[in-house]
Protein backbone atom coordinates (compact mmCIF):
# COMPACT_ATOMS: atom_id res chain seq x y z
CA UNK A 145 0.00 0.00 0.00
CA UNK A 146 1.25 3.48 -0.81
CA UNK A 147 1.07 6.55 1.35
CA UNK A 148 -2.43 7.64 2.43
CA UNK A 149 -3.24 11.17 1.35
CA UNK A 150 -5.92 13.01 3.24
CA UNK A 151 -8.77 14.16 1.02
CA UNK A 152 -12.40 14.67 1.84
CA UNK A 153 -15.34 12.51 0.78
CA UNK A 154 -15.16 9.06 -0.70
CA UNK A 155 -11.57 9.48 -1.85
CA UNK A 156 -10.37 9.86 1.75
CA UNK A 157 -8.81 6.41 1.94
CA UNK A 158 -7.41 6.23 -1.53
CA UNK A 159 -3.63 5.72 -1.50
CA UNK A 160 -1.42 8.25 -3.23
CA UNK A 161 -0.51 6.09 -6.23
CA UNK A 162 -4.16 5.61 -7.12
CA UNK A 163 -5.00 9.24 -6.42
CA UNK A 164 -2.22 10.33 -8.75
CA UNK A 165 -3.71 8.13 -11.44
CA UNK A 166 -7.19 9.50 -10.83
CA UNK A 167 -5.81 13.00 -11.30
CA UNK A 168 -4.03 11.95 -14.47
CA UNK A 169 -7.19 10.36 -15.83
CA UNK A 170 -9.15 13.52 -15.05
CA UNK A 171 -6.68 15.53 -17.06
CA UNK A 172 -7.03 13.11 -19.94
CA UNK A 173 -10.79 12.71 -19.99
CA UNK A 174 -12.33 15.96 -18.74
CA UNK A 175 -13.50 18.16 -21.61
CA UNK A 176 -13.96 21.74 -20.41
CA UNK A 177 -16.25 24.37 -21.89
CA UNK A 178 -13.52 25.99 -23.97
CA UNK A 179 -12.66 22.67 -25.60
CA UNK A 180 -16.33 21.90 -26.26
CA UNK A 181 -16.64 25.22 -28.06
CA UNK A 182 -13.48 24.65 -30.05
CA UNK A 183 -14.68 21.19 -31.10
CA UNK A 184 -18.09 22.57 -32.06
CA UNK A 185 -16.63 25.35 -34.19
CA UNK A 186 -14.41 22.93 -36.05
CA UNK A 187 -17.45 20.67 -36.42
CA UNK A 188 -19.45 23.47 -38.08
CA UNK A 189 -16.74 24.02 -40.66
CA UNK A 190 -16.46 20.27 -41.33
CA UNK A 191 -20.25 20.01 -41.85
CA UNK A 192 -20.06 22.87 -44.33
CA UNK A 193 -17.12 21.32 -46.15
CA UNK A 194 -19.03 18.05 -46.44
CA UNK A 195 -21.87 19.85 -48.22
CA UNK A 196 -19.39 21.44 -50.62
CA UNK A 197 -16.98 18.63 -51.44
CA UNK A 198 -17.23 14.98 -52.37
CA UNK A 199 -15.05 12.70 -50.23
CA UNK A 200 -14.70 15.11 -47.31
CA UNK A 201 -14.13 13.84 -43.78
CA UNK A 202 -17.76 14.16 -42.78
CA UNK A 203 -19.55 12.77 -45.85
CA UNK A 204 -22.85 14.73 -45.48
CA UNK A 205 -24.73 12.24 -47.64
CA UNK A 206 -27.87 13.50 -49.43
CA UNK A 207 -30.51 10.83 -48.81
CA UNK A 208 -33.27 11.82 -51.26
CA UNK A 209 -35.71 11.81 -48.40
CA UNK A 210 -37.20 15.13 -49.43
CA UNK A 211 -40.16 15.84 -47.20
CA UNK A 212 -41.30 15.79 -43.63
CA UNK A 213 -44.45 13.80 -42.96
CA UNK A 214 -47.56 15.82 -42.17
CA UNK A 215 -49.13 13.13 -40.02
CA UNK A 216 -51.73 12.23 -42.66
CA UNK A 217 -49.74 9.47 -44.37
CA UNK A 218 -51.59 6.18 -44.64
CA UNK A 219 -50.97 2.64 -45.90
CA UNK A 220 -49.10 -0.52 -44.98
CA UNK A 221 -45.36 -0.84 -45.49
CA UNK A 222 -42.61 -3.22 -44.55
CA UNK A 223 -39.55 -2.01 -42.70
CA UNK A 224 -36.31 -3.86 -42.26
CA UNK A 225 -33.74 -2.81 -39.71
CA UNK A 226 -30.27 -4.23 -40.02
CA UNK A 227 -28.83 -3.12 -36.72
CA UNK A 228 -25.69 -4.45 -35.13
CA UNK A 229 -27.26 -7.01 -32.81
CA UNK A 230 -30.62 -7.88 -34.28
CA UNK A 231 -32.35 -7.92 -37.55
CA UNK A 232 -35.88 -6.66 -37.26
CA UNK A 233 -38.69 -6.95 -39.76
CA UNK A 234 -41.75 -4.78 -39.20
CA UNK A 235 -45.05 -4.29 -40.89
CA UNK A 236 -46.17 -0.76 -40.20
CA UNK A 237 -49.66 0.47 -40.90
CA UNK A 238 -49.98 4.22 -40.91
CA UNK A 239 -53.59 4.66 -39.88
CA UNK A 240 -56.23 7.25 -40.73
CA UNK A 241 -55.81 8.99 -37.37
CA UNK A 242 -53.20 11.72 -37.68
CA UNK A 243 -49.75 10.61 -36.54
CA UNK A 244 -50.90 7.12 -35.49
CA UNK A 245 -49.69 3.72 -36.58
CA UNK A 246 -49.95 -0.01 -35.86
CA UNK A 247 -46.91 -2.21 -35.98
CA UNK A 248 -46.19 -5.92 -35.92
CA UNK A 249 -42.61 -7.05 -35.83
CA UNK A 250 -40.27 -10.01 -35.56
CA UNK A 251 -36.70 -9.96 -34.37
CA UNK A 252 -34.03 -12.32 -35.65
CA UNK A 253 -30.65 -12.62 -34.05
CA UNK A 254 -27.84 -11.34 -36.23
CA UNK A 255 -25.29 -14.14 -35.89
CA UNK A 256 -21.90 -12.74 -34.85
CA UNK A 257 -20.13 -14.70 -37.64
CA UNK A 258 -22.23 -12.86 -40.22
CA UNK A 259 -20.46 -9.58 -39.39
CA UNK A 260 -17.18 -10.88 -40.73
CA UNK A 261 -18.56 -13.43 -43.22
CA UNK A 262 -19.26 -13.07 -46.92
CA UNK A 263 -21.66 -10.76 -48.75
CA UNK A 264 -23.69 -13.71 -50.04
CA UNK A 265 -24.20 -15.03 -46.53
CA UNK A 266 -25.32 -11.61 -45.34
CA UNK A 267 -27.89 -10.97 -48.07
CA UNK A 268 -29.06 -14.58 -47.99
CA UNK A 269 -29.71 -14.35 -44.27
CA UNK A 270 -31.52 -11.02 -44.56
CA UNK A 271 -33.72 -12.30 -47.41
CA UNK A 272 -34.49 -15.50 -45.45
CA UNK A 273 -35.75 -13.44 -42.53
CA UNK A 274 -38.00 -11.35 -44.78
CA UNK A 275 -39.31 -14.47 -46.47
CA UNK A 276 -40.07 -16.08 -43.13
CA UNK A 277 -41.91 -12.96 -41.98
CA UNK A 278 -44.10 -12.77 -45.08
CA UNK A 279 -44.83 -16.50 -45.07
CA UNK A 280 -45.84 -16.35 -41.44
CA UNK A 281 -48.08 -13.29 -41.68
CA UNK A 282 -49.38 -13.53 -45.22
CA UNK A 283 -49.48 -17.20 -46.13
CA UNK A 284 -51.81 -17.99 -49.06
CA UNK A 285 -52.30 -14.33 -50.00
CA UNK A 286 -51.81 -13.04 -53.51
CA UNK A 287 -49.20 -10.33 -53.13
CA UNK A 288 -47.81 -8.40 -56.06
CA UNK A 289 -45.23 -6.23 -54.38
CA UNK A 290 -44.79 -4.88 -50.93
CA UNK A 291 -42.96 -1.58 -50.54
CA UNK A 292 -40.07 -1.78 -48.10
CA UNK A 293 -38.07 0.83 -46.22
CA UNK A 294 -34.70 -0.72 -45.48
CA UNK A 295 -32.80 0.84 -42.60
CA UNK A 296 -29.17 0.27 -43.43
CA UNK A 297 -27.21 2.16 -40.79
CA UNK A 298 -23.84 2.55 -42.44
CA UNK A 299 -22.46 5.36 -44.58
CA UNK A 300 -23.76 5.08 -48.13
CA UNK A 301 -23.53 7.33 -51.17
CA UNK A 302 -27.01 7.63 -52.60
CA UNK A 303 -27.63 8.83 -56.13
CA UNK A 304 -31.22 7.69 -55.70
CA UNK A 305 -33.30 6.85 -52.67
CA UNK A 306 -33.34 3.13 -53.58
CA UNK A 307 -29.62 2.94 -54.08
CA UNK A 308 -26.62 3.13 -51.79
CA UNK A 309 -22.94 2.54 -52.34
CA UNK A 310 -21.46 1.49 -49.04
CA UNK A 311 -18.65 3.92 -48.28
CA UNK A 312 -17.20 1.78 -45.51
CA UNK A 313 -18.33 -0.59 -42.83
CA UNK A 314 -18.49 0.82 -39.31
CA UNK A 315 -19.35 -0.57 -35.85
CA UNK A 316 -17.04 -3.58 -36.18
CA UNK A 317 -18.65 -4.96 -39.36
CA UNK A 318 -16.10 -6.29 -41.83
CA UNK A 319 -17.76 -8.17 -44.69
CA UNK A 320 -15.70 -8.49 -47.82
CA UNK A 321 -16.93 -7.39 -51.21
CA UNK A 322 -19.58 -4.90 -50.07
CA UNK A 323 -17.66 -1.64 -49.65
CA UNK A 324 -17.61 0.54 -52.75
CA UNK A 325 -20.65 -1.17 -54.26
CA UNK A 326 -24.38 -0.55 -54.38
CA UNK A 327 -25.91 -2.76 -51.69
CA UNK A 328 -29.34 -2.82 -53.33
CA UNK A 329 -28.78 -5.18 -56.32
CA UNK A 330 -27.39 -8.13 -54.29
CA UNK A 331 -30.13 -7.61 -51.70
CA UNK A 332 -32.81 -7.61 -54.42
CA UNK A 333 -31.19 -10.61 -56.12
CA UNK A 334 -31.42 -12.60 -52.88
CA UNK A 335 -35.13 -11.70 -52.65
CA UNK A 336 -35.81 -12.62 -56.27
CA UNK A 337 -34.01 -15.94 -55.83
CA UNK A 338 -36.44 -16.77 -53.04
CA UNK A 339 -39.48 -15.32 -54.81
CA UNK A 340 -40.09 -12.77 -52.04
CA UNK A 341 -42.48 -10.10 -53.43
CA UNK A 342 -40.81 -6.97 -52.13
CA UNK A 343 -40.00 -3.66 -53.78
CA UNK A 344 -37.19 -1.85 -52.01
CA UNK A 345 -38.60 1.67 -51.98
CA UNK A 346 -36.15 3.51 -49.76
CA UNK A 347 -32.75 2.78 -48.34
CA UNK A 348 -32.71 4.68 -45.07
CA UNK A 349 -30.15 5.56 -42.45
CA UNK A 350 -31.29 5.08 -38.84
CA UNK A 351 -30.75 8.79 -38.14
CA UNK A 352 -32.98 9.87 -41.02
CA UNK A 353 -35.58 7.33 -39.91
CA UNK A 354 -35.38 8.74 -36.40
CA UNK A 355 -35.84 12.31 -37.60
CA UNK A 356 -38.81 11.43 -39.80
CA UNK A 357 -40.49 9.20 -37.22
CA UNK A 358 -40.16 11.91 -34.59
CA UNK A 359 -41.44 14.57 -36.96
CA UNK A 360 -44.55 12.46 -37.58
CA UNK A 361 -45.88 13.57 -34.23
CA UNK A 362 -43.81 16.66 -33.42
CA UNK A 363 -43.50 19.51 -35.90
CA UNK A 364 -40.59 21.07 -34.00
CA UNK A 365 -38.33 18.11 -34.81
CA UNK A 366 -35.42 19.11 -36.98
CA UNK A 367 -32.66 16.63 -36.23
CA UNK A 368 -32.52 12.86 -35.69
CA UNK A 369 -29.64 11.40 -33.69
CA UNK A 370 -28.40 7.98 -32.73
CA UNK A 371 -26.33 7.56 -29.60
CA UNK A 372 -25.94 3.80 -29.61
CA UNK A 373 -23.43 1.23 -30.83
CA UNK A 374 -22.44 3.95 -33.29
CA UNK A 375 -23.19 7.67 -33.34
CA UNK A 376 -24.53 9.94 -36.04
CA UNK A 377 -27.17 12.52 -36.94
CA UNK A 378 -29.37 13.59 -39.83
CA UNK A 379 -31.12 16.91 -40.35
CA UNK A 380 -33.21 18.61 -43.01
CA UNK A 381 -31.15 20.86 -45.28
CA UNK A 382 -32.45 22.84 -48.25
CA UNK A 383 -31.07 21.89 -51.66
CA UNK A 384 -29.79 25.42 -52.27
CA UNK A 385 -27.34 24.98 -49.38
CA UNK A 386 -25.74 21.83 -50.81
CA UNK A 387 -23.15 23.12 -53.29
CA UNK A 388 -22.05 19.62 -54.26
CA UNK A 389 -25.52 19.06 -55.77
CA UNK A 390 -25.55 22.37 -57.67
CA UNK A 391 -25.02 20.58 -61.02
CA UNK A 392 -28.42 18.92 -60.59
CA UNK A 393 -30.27 22.25 -60.68
CA UNK A 394 -32.71 21.23 -57.95
CA UNK A 395 -35.15 23.80 -56.64
CA UNK A 396 -33.06 25.53 -53.92
CA UNK A 397 -36.01 25.56 -51.54
CA UNK A 398 -36.65 21.82 -51.72
CA UNK A 399 -35.84 20.04 -48.49
CA UNK A 400 -33.23 17.27 -48.47
CA UNK A 401 -32.44 15.09 -45.48
CA UNK A 402 -28.69 14.90 -44.97
CA UNK A 403 -27.20 11.89 -43.28
CA UNK A 404 -24.15 13.59 -41.82
CA UNK A 405 -22.17 10.46 -40.91
CA UNK A 406 -20.44 12.61 -38.36
CA UNK A 407 -18.96 9.65 -36.54
CA UNK A 408 -16.11 10.39 -38.95
CA UNK A 409 -15.61 13.90 -37.56
CA UNK A 410 -11.95 14.83 -37.04
CA UNK A 411 -10.41 11.82 -38.72
CA UNK A 412 -7.48 14.23 -39.30
CA UNK A 413 -7.10 14.56 -35.50
CA UNK A 414 -7.14 18.33 -35.39
CA UNK A 415 -9.22 19.05 -32.30
CA UNK A 416 -10.56 16.03 -30.49
CA UNK A 417 -8.79 15.49 -27.17
CA UNK A 418 -7.73 11.91 -27.90
CA UNK A 419 -6.07 9.89 -25.15
CA UNK A 420 -3.52 7.10 -25.65
CA UNK A 421 -6.43 4.70 -25.12
CA UNK A 422 -8.42 6.17 -28.01
CA UNK A 423 -5.37 5.73 -30.19
CA UNK A 424 -5.14 2.01 -29.32
CA UNK A 425 -8.86 1.51 -30.00
CA UNK A 426 -8.42 3.03 -33.42
CA UNK A 427 -5.26 1.11 -34.29
CA UNK A 428 -6.77 -2.22 -33.36
CA UNK A 429 -10.13 -1.67 -35.05
CA UNK A 430 -10.92 -3.19 -38.46
CA UNK A 431 -10.86 0.33 -39.98
CA UNK A 432 -8.02 2.38 -38.44
CA UNK A 433 -8.21 6.10 -39.18
CA UNK A 434 -12.00 6.01 -39.59
CA UNK A 435 -14.82 7.10 -37.26
CA UNK A 436 -12.55 9.04 -34.88
CA UNK A 437 -15.40 10.85 -33.14
CA UNK A 438 -17.53 7.71 -32.91
CA UNK A 439 -14.69 5.74 -31.36
CA UNK A 440 -14.56 8.20 -28.43
CA UNK A 441 -18.25 8.32 -27.67
CA UNK A 442 -20.27 5.39 -29.02
CA UNK A 443 -21.52 2.40 -27.08
CA UNK A 444 -19.38 -0.11 -28.92
CA UNK A 445 -16.23 1.52 -27.56
CA UNK A 446 -17.02 2.81 -24.05
CA UNK A 447 -16.37 -0.50 -22.28
CA UNK A 448 -13.23 -1.07 -24.32
CA UNK A 449 -11.79 2.34 -23.39
CA UNK A 450 -12.46 1.50 -19.74
CA UNK A 451 -10.83 -1.93 -20.07
CA UNK A 452 -7.74 -0.48 -21.75
CA UNK A 453 -7.28 2.07 -18.96
CA UNK A 454 -7.52 -0.56 -16.22
CA UNK A 455 -5.12 -2.86 -18.02
CA UNK A 456 -2.66 -0.01 -18.47
CA UNK A 457 -2.87 0.90 -14.77
CA UNK A 458 -2.29 -2.70 -13.79
CA UNK A 459 0.83 -2.80 -15.93
CA UNK A 460 2.07 0.57 -14.66
CA UNK A 461 4.88 0.05 -12.11
CA UNK A 462 3.97 3.34 -10.37
CA UNK A 463 0.52 2.15 -9.50
CA UNK A 464 -0.74 -0.81 -7.50
CA UNK A 465 -4.05 -2.08 -8.76
CA UNK A 466 -5.45 -5.62 -8.74
CA UNK A 467 -2.16 -6.78 -7.16
CA UNK A 468 -1.78 -10.54 -7.09
CA UNK A 469 -5.06 -11.10 -8.96
CA UNK A 470 -5.60 -13.06 -12.12
CA UNK A 471 -6.52 -10.44 -14.71
CA UNK A 472 -6.89 -13.00 -17.53
CA UNK A 473 -10.49 -12.06 -18.20
CA UNK A 474 -9.74 -8.34 -18.25
CA UNK A 475 -7.22 -9.01 -21.00
CA UNK A 476 -9.89 -10.07 -23.46
CA UNK A 477 -10.57 -7.31 -26.01
CA UNK A 478 -14.16 -6.01 -26.15
CA UNK A 479 -15.17 -8.19 -23.19
CA UNK A 480 -16.81 -5.23 -21.42
CA UNK A 481 -19.73 -3.41 -22.99
CA UNK A 482 -21.29 -0.04 -22.25
CA UNK A 483 -23.81 -1.82 -20.01
CA UNK A 484 -20.93 -2.77 -17.72
CA UNK A 485 -19.99 0.89 -17.30
CA UNK A 486 -23.62 1.84 -16.88
CA UNK A 487 -23.96 -0.69 -14.06
CA UNK A 488 -20.94 0.83 -12.28
CA UNK A 489 -22.34 4.35 -12.60
CA UNK A 490 -25.67 3.11 -11.30
CA UNK A 491 -24.28 1.43 -8.19
CA UNK A 492 -26.30 3.19 -5.48
CA UNK A 493 -24.21 2.08 -2.51
CA UNK A 494 -21.65 4.20 -0.72
CA UNK A 495 -19.36 1.16 -0.43
CA UNK A 496 -19.84 0.32 -4.13
CA UNK A 497 -20.81 -3.23 -3.27
CA UNK A 498 -22.57 -3.79 -6.59
CA UNK A 499 -19.43 -2.81 -8.46
CA UNK A 500 -17.45 -5.12 -6.21
CA UNK A 501 -19.77 -8.01 -7.11
CA UNK A 502 -19.76 -7.11 -10.78
CA UNK A 503 -15.96 -7.30 -10.92
CA UNK A 504 -15.92 -10.51 -8.96
CA UNK A 505 -18.62 -12.21 -11.04
CA UNK A 506 -17.67 -10.99 -14.50
CA UNK A 507 -13.91 -10.66 -14.25
CA UNK A 508 -12.99 -12.79 -11.21
CA UNK A 509 -11.26 -9.75 -9.70
CA UNK A 510 -11.83 -8.91 -6.04
CA UNK A 511 -11.44 -5.16 -5.67
CA UNK A 512 -10.36 -3.17 -2.63
CA UNK A 513 -12.38 -0.11 -1.64
CA UNK A 514 -9.84 2.35 -3.12
CA UNK A 515 -9.79 0.36 -6.35
CA UNK A 516 -13.57 0.58 -6.46
CA UNK A 517 -13.34 4.34 -6.01
CA UNK A 518 -10.99 4.59 -8.96
CA UNK A 519 -13.22 2.33 -11.04
CA UNK A 520 -16.30 4.44 -10.34
CA UNK A 521 -14.45 7.63 -11.13
CA UNK A 522 -13.14 6.18 -14.37
CA UNK A 523 -16.62 5.08 -15.49
CA UNK A 524 -17.90 8.60 -14.73
CA UNK A 525 -15.08 10.19 -16.69
CA UNK A 526 -15.64 8.02 -19.76
CA UNK A 527 -19.45 8.34 -19.63
CA UNK A 528 -19.30 12.10 -19.09
CA UNK A 529 -16.81 12.66 -21.88
CA UNK A 530 -19.06 10.69 -24.25
CA UNK A 531 -22.13 12.75 -23.37
CA UNK A 532 -20.32 16.09 -23.57
CA UNK A 533 -18.62 15.40 -26.88
CA UNK A 534 -21.90 14.02 -28.27
CA UNK A 535 -23.48 17.40 -27.62
CA UNK A 536 -20.94 19.08 -29.92
CA UNK A 537 -22.42 17.37 -33.00
CA UNK A 538 -25.95 18.51 -32.19
CA UNK A 539 -24.77 22.03 -31.30
CA UNK A 540 -22.80 22.21 -34.56
CA UNK A 541 -25.84 21.40 -36.73
CA UNK A 542 -27.92 24.00 -34.88
CA UNK A 543 -25.18 26.63 -35.18
CA UNK A 544 -24.70 25.87 -38.88
CA UNK A 545 -28.43 26.24 -39.53
CA UNK A 546 -28.85 29.20 -37.17
CA UNK A 547 -31.47 27.32 -35.15
CA UNK A 548 -31.87 28.84 -31.69
CA UNK A 549 -34.63 26.46 -30.72
CA UNK A 550 -35.71 23.05 -31.92
CA UNK A 551 -36.42 19.48 -30.92
CA UNK A 552 -33.95 16.69 -31.60
CA UNK A 553 -35.23 13.11 -31.76
CA UNK A 554 -32.75 10.64 -30.30
CA UNK A 555 -32.49 6.90 -30.07
CA UNK A 556 -29.89 4.26 -29.28
CA UNK A 557 -28.81 2.20 -26.32
CA UNK A 558 -26.50 4.85 -24.86
CA UNK A 559 -29.15 7.58 -25.04
CA UNK A 560 -31.88 5.34 -23.66
CA UNK A 561 -29.98 3.41 -21.03
CA UNK A 562 -26.72 5.04 -19.99
CA UNK A 563 -27.18 6.82 -16.66
CA UNK A 564 -27.04 10.64 -16.70
CA UNK A 565 -26.27 10.72 -20.44
CA UNK A 566 -29.22 13.01 -21.22
CA UNK A 567 -28.52 15.44 -18.40
CA UNK A 568 -24.79 15.61 -19.07
CA UNK A 569 -25.52 16.24 -22.76
CA UNK A 570 -28.00 19.01 -21.92
CA UNK A 571 -25.48 20.64 -19.58
CA UNK A 572 -22.85 20.56 -22.34
CA UNK A 573 -25.27 22.12 -24.86
CA UNK A 574 -25.87 24.93 -22.40
CA UNK A 575 -22.13 25.55 -22.05
CA UNK A 576 -21.52 25.47 -25.79
CA UNK A 577 -24.46 27.68 -26.70
CA UNK A 578 -24.19 30.05 -23.70
CA UNK A 579 -27.70 29.50 -22.44
CA UNK A 580 -28.76 31.24 -19.22
CA UNK A 581 -28.17 29.65 -15.82
CA UNK A 582 -31.57 28.03 -15.39
CA UNK A 583 -31.23 26.05 -18.66
CA UNK A 584 -29.24 22.92 -19.44
CA UNK A 585 -31.53 20.59 -17.57
CA UNK A 586 -33.13 18.94 -20.58
CA UNK A 587 -36.82 19.68 -20.17
CA UNK A 588 -37.80 23.08 -21.53
CA UNK A 589 -34.34 23.90 -22.92
CA UNK A 590 -34.22 25.89 -26.18
CA UNK A 591 -32.77 22.84 -27.94
CA UNK A 592 -34.23 19.75 -26.41
CA UNK A 593 -33.05 16.20 -27.14
CA UNK A 594 -36.06 13.92 -26.77
CA UNK A 595 -36.52 10.15 -27.03
CA UNK A 596 -37.73 9.45 -30.56
CA UNK A 597 -40.40 7.28 -32.06
CA UNK A 598 -39.19 4.05 -33.62
CA UNK A 599 -37.02 5.40 -36.45
CA UNK A 600 -35.97 2.17 -38.11
CA UNK A 601 -39.51 0.82 -38.11
CA UNK A 602 -42.01 3.65 -38.35
CA UNK A 603 -39.44 6.09 -39.76
CA UNK A 604 -38.42 3.75 -42.58
CA UNK A 605 -42.08 3.01 -43.39
CA UNK A 606 -42.86 6.73 -43.47
CA UNK A 607 -39.96 7.42 -45.80
CA UNK A 608 -41.23 4.64 -48.09
CA UNK A 609 -44.70 6.24 -47.98
CA UNK A 610 -43.34 9.71 -48.69
CA UNK A 611 -41.31 8.37 -51.63
CA UNK A 612 -44.29 6.63 -53.21
CA UNK A 613 -46.33 9.78 -52.74
CA UNK A 614 -43.64 11.85 -54.45
CA UNK A 615 -43.49 9.39 -57.37
CA UNK A 616 -47.27 9.56 -57.77
CA UNK A 617 -47.15 13.36 -57.72
CA UNK A 618 -44.43 13.44 -60.37
CA UNK A 619 -41.75 14.80 -58.01
CA UNK A 620 -39.14 12.37 -59.13
CA UNK A 621 -35.79 13.84 -57.98
CA UNK A 622 -33.69 10.98 -56.63
CA UNK A 623 -36.16 8.32 -57.75
CA UNK A 624 -34.48 5.92 -60.18
CA UNK A 625 -37.53 4.35 -61.76
CA UNK A 626 -40.66 6.38 -60.97
CA UNK A 627 -42.94 3.97 -62.86
CA UNK A 628 -41.81 1.02 -60.80
CA UNK A 629 -42.48 3.08 -57.68
CA UNK A 630 -45.99 3.92 -58.90
CA UNK A 631 -46.65 0.23 -59.51
CA UNK A 632 -45.45 -0.54 -55.98
CA UNK A 633 -47.72 2.19 -54.63
CA UNK A 634 -50.72 0.70 -56.42
CA UNK A 635 -49.92 -2.80 -55.27
CA UNK A 636 -49.50 -1.55 -51.70
CA UNK A 637 -53.01 -0.10 -51.77
CA UNK A 638 -54.44 -3.60 -52.37
CA UNK A 639 -52.46 -5.10 -49.54
CA UNK A 640 -54.24 -5.99 -46.33
CA UNK A 641 -52.36 -5.53 -43.06
CA UNK A 642 -51.68 -8.70 -41.11
CA UNK A 643 -53.70 -9.28 -38.01
CA UNK A 644 -51.71 -9.48 -34.80
Ligand code: BGC
Nearest residue numbers: 297298299314370374375376
Ligand atom coordinates in the same frame (compact mmCIF):
# COMPACT_ATOMS: atom_id res chain seq x y z
C1 BGC B 1 -22.93 4.53 -38.98
C2 BGC B 1 -24.11 5.42 -39.22
C3 BGC B 1 -25.17 5.17 -38.18
C4 BGC B 1 -24.59 5.25 -36.78
C5 BGC B 1 -25.62 4.91 -35.71
C6 BGC B 1 -22.46 4.66 -37.54
O1 BGC B 1 -21.41 3.75 -37.30
O2 BGC B 1 -21.87 4.84 -39.85
O3 BGC B 1 -24.65 5.20 -40.51
O4 BGC B 1 -26.18 6.12 -38.32
O5 BGC B 1 -23.51 4.36 -36.66
O6 BGC B 1 -26.15 3.66 -35.88
